[in-house]
Amino acid sequence: MSALKKYLESVKPHFEEGGKLHAFQSVFDGFETFLFVPNTTSRTGVSIHDAVDSKRIMSLVVIALIPALLFGMYNVGYQNALAANKLAETSFWAMFGYGFLAVLPKLLVSYIVGLGIEFAWAQWKHEEIQEGYLVTGILIPLIIPINTPLWMIVIAIAFCVIFVKEIFGGTGMNLFNVAIAVRMFLFFSYPTCMTGETVWVAQNSILGLGYDLPDAFTAATPLGQIALGTAPTATIADMVYGFIPGSIGETSVIAIALGAVILLWTGVASWKTMLSVFVGGIVMGLLFNQTGASGTPWYEHLVMGGFCFGAVFMATDPVTSARTETGKYIYGFFIGAMAIIVRVMNMGYPEGMMLAIFFGNMIAPLIDYCVVSTNISKRAKRAIIKKEGKE
Numbered sequence: 001m002s003a004l005k006k007y008l009e010s011v012k013p014h015f016e017e018g019g020k021l022h023a024f025q026s027v028f029d030g031f032e033t034f035l036f037v038p039n040t041t042s043r044t045g046v047s048i049h050d051a052v053d054s055k056r057i058m059s060l061v062v063i064a065l066i067p068a069l070l071f072g073m074y075n076v077g078y079q080n081a082l083a084a085n086k087l088a089e090t091s092f093w094a095m096f097g098y099g100f101l102a103v104l105p106k107l108l109v110s111y112i113v114g115l116g117i118e119f120a121w122a123q124w125k126h127e128e129i130q131e132g133y134l135v136t137g138i139l140i141p142l143i144i145p146i147n148t149p150l151w152m153i154v155i156a157i158a159f160c161v162i163f164v165k166e167i168f169g170g171t172g173m174n175l176f177n178v179a180i181a182v183r184m185f186l187f188f189s190y191p192t193c194m195t196g197e198t199v200w201v202a203q204n205s206i207l208g209l210g211y212d213l214p215d216a217f218t219a220a221t222p223l224g225q226i227a228l229g230t231a232p233t234a235t236i237a238d239m240v241y242g243f244i245p246g247s248i249g250e251t252s253v254i255a256i257a258l259g260a261v262i263l264l265w266t267g268v269a270s271w272k273t274m275l276s277v278f279v280g281g282i283v284m285g286l287l288f289n290q291t292g293a294s295g296t297p298w299y300e301h302l303v304m305g306g307f308c309f310g311a312v313f314m315a316t317d318p319v320t321s322a323r324t325e326t327g328k329y330i331y332g333f334f335i336g337a338m339a340i341i342v343r344v345m346n347m348g349y350p351e352g353m354m355l356a357i358f359f360g361n362m363i364a365p366l367i368d369y370c371v372v373s374t375n376i377s378k379r380a381k382r383a384i385i386k387k388e389g390k391e
Contacts, residue, residue: 058134060266064259065138065313071255072248073099076146077210079201079245083219084211098210102202103248106141109150113157114140121166132171132178132319133161139179139313142249143306143354144186146202148193156185176361177320183354200224200245219245223305223343226296227350232304239303250309260312269316272328277311278302280336294344301340310353311336320361324371331367335360 077095081087114133140157160181165174187194200221203213222232222244234244242252250256263269285298301307315321315335322331335356342352349355 057268058132060268061135061263061313062138064262064268065135065142065249067255067258068142068249068252068309069103069138071242071252072142072250073103075099075242075244075251076102076202076248078243079219080203080210080213083201083203083213083217086211094209098202098206101206101209102146103141105150106144106148106153106248107138109153110140110157111137113154114161117158117161117166118170121170132165132174136178140182143179143183143247143309143314145194145200145246146248147200148186152186152190152193153182156182156189160185172319174319175365176358177314177317180314180354180358180361184358187349187354221246221305221350222300223350227347232300236300236303239300247306247309250306253303253308256308256312263312263316269312270318270321270328272325273316273321273332274311276329276332277315277336280333280338281307281311281340282336283333284337284340288340288344296344298340301343305343305351306353307339310339310357314354314357315360320364322364322367322371324368327364327367327371330371331360331364334363334367 074092074096076099077090077097078087078099080098081090081095111133114137118133140153144153160178164176164181165171165178168174201213201217201219202210203215203217204210205212220228222234222239225232232239238244239251240253242255244251260269260274264271264274281302282298285294285296285301288294289296289298311332315332322328335353338356338359339352342355343350346352
């Protein structure tokens with residue numbers, strides 16, 4: 001590592017003002033600060049100096065997402081083999097290899113398009129490259145169906161990075177989670193491709209791996225089956241393990257739980273927000289069960305679709321979620337409850353979780369404002385009472 005650092009120091013003058021490669025100063029700075037923690041610290045406005053900067057935090061989130069990514073790759077191959085009735089004769093590595101090849105283009109497109117825009121934006125504005133897309137780039141492929149065309153992903157990412165993030169000031173300034181915005185853009189712009197029954201299982205072989213499925217093949221998710229008025233064919237165990245059709249990274253509760261442990265252990269995510277999402281989902285699920293509005297047990301709602309993934313990785317986004325401690329409870333409960341409301345009351349959008357987080361992002365500033373205003377009012381009243389008591 002010392003040799004790499006010495007090399008970076010030797011070529012750095014070429015990227016500084018006056019150097020022959022100064023036009024790429026932001027690009028060089030982005031790679032340098034990703035590889036090594038900067039040795040500069042804030043001079044004013046802070047009381048604690050820490051080596052754990054935003055890039056290190058984002059890297060921890062990426063690590064927490066790896067279990068869901070790896071299982072998602074395997075499940076893509078598993079679902080393809082299952083649909084072809086070739087499960088018994090297909091090895092683990094064949095299924096994983098097929099899923100890897102199917103998911104890899106989406107990962108590459110996500111990072112190439114998103115980072116490309118961020119690099120160009122930073123160069124244009126002579127600013128540092130922001131690190132938020134390190135997480136967004138891996139989140140986007142995990143929350144979309146495996147058969148989503150690459151050109152759709154390109155359009156959605158370009159639109160959302162520019163109009164949801166950069167136009168508001170970049171990382172830390174965006175009102176909505178960019179990955180959520182990409183999912184919403186795809187859903188409302190191309191609803192037949194995002195909600196159709198045929199998009200949840202990869203249907204074509206890749207480099208000799210996997211199987212070609214008939215064009216008429218369909219495979220609905222458990223939530224899709226409920227929306228169609230039929231009971232899910234998958235068992236609770238299948239839903240927990242993740243052996244069900246669905247978005248790439250959202251199927252396995254166990255893989256998501258491993259990521260949750262990492263986020264909570266490192267202190268990156270708020271347990272208050274995470275817990276409150278589940279409480280909100282349980283309360284609303286029980287309410288619908290008791291009133292007869294929904295025949296789906298409350299616990300099934302928690303292990304279907306993107307509920308767990310959204311609660312762990314999306315609702316806890318520190319930029320777009322509530323920031324006050326009390327507000328985190330309210331924000332999380334709202335998202336969990338809203339997700340079940342959307343699922344039960346709107347059959348045209350059976351998933352619900354991503355839309356609930358989108359609404360949560362929208363009202364998060366209002367929640368924080370109300371919490372702060374309430375605290376100020378209470379403290380003012382206590383001060384008046386204390387002053388009158390002395391007099």
